[in-house]
Amino acid sequence: MKTVYIIHGYNASSNDYWFPWLKQQVEAIGHQCEIIHFDDSQHPEYGLWKHNLAEQIQSLNENVVIIAHSLGCLASLGFLSEALQGSKLFALFLIAGFNRRLPTLPELNQFIDQVSVNDASLRLSFEHRFLFFSNNDPFVPAPFSIQLGHLMNAQMVEVKNAGHFMASDGFSEFPQLWDKLSVLLKSAP
Template sequence: MKNVYIIHGYRAVPEDHWFIWLEQHIQQAGATAERIFLADSAHPDPEVWQECLNAQCSVLDENTIIVAHSLGCLSSLNFLSKALQHSSIAAGIFVSGFTEKLKAIPELDTFIESQRLDDKLLRQKILRRYVFLSSNDPFVPPPLSIRLGQRLNAQLLEIKQAGHFMQEDGYTAFPQLWDVLRPLLSES
């Protein structure tokens, strides 16, 4: 049975945006889902976030799927660069992901610079990789998500006029993501 970890981003909590909606769809499909809590998301500390991921994402195997949003993408990829030394996961779906500084949020520069991704390992150990980007993301310009997709050799999925895929952008549900995730849940 597949297990999906749903990882929020900056200034968010596990109850925000489309996270509960996605968890419910996963559970209705017969898989398990866990919404991961990252401490003090308004003032993220990279080491604390890594500890949160380490404590809550305890099972990483070929039945594991990571779905992450925004800064949660970068943090989870940093975590996976260490945690996947001896195992693989089924898939990673990264929404508004990036690895470079954000002009719109300079207070995250130190966090971003502290993250270390092993691109080769991530390409080998995350068996399927997807990056969702929005044509009008006010925080993560599309080229940043495209470059993340290139680093991961991921399938890029652009959604027109989706903002930052937040509740404020109308994203309390995310059917396009579900269309990608649903078939992955039934793969053995």
């Protein structure tokens, strides 16, 4: 059985967007799923988010799938760069990910500047790596996500006109993500 961790981003909660729907899909085929809760997502602090991740992710092993959205991608990559220490994980899904300052959200600069990502180590740590991006994301320009995808050597999936993959963009469900994730979970021993 795999354990899927869903990690939300800035100004979001565990009940937002497609997170509860995806949890239901994962559990319906017999796997575990936890949605990480970050304290004060309206005023993110990297140290606090890293602490939240360490408290809520029970184990890091070959049965773990990490699915992160937006700022949650960067927080997860920073946390995993320190926490993995040679451990192997099953899969990584980055949704609207980025690893540099966003011109549209300067209030996140301090958070972004504190995160150190060991991409070389992380590429070796995940058996499967995916990055989803949209051609019309108002917060994370597609080239920023593509750059992170190349850095992580991830399979990149463009979802046209998906905005920032939020409910206001029509994403209370995320079938494109489920298509990729379900194949991995169903084929897993």
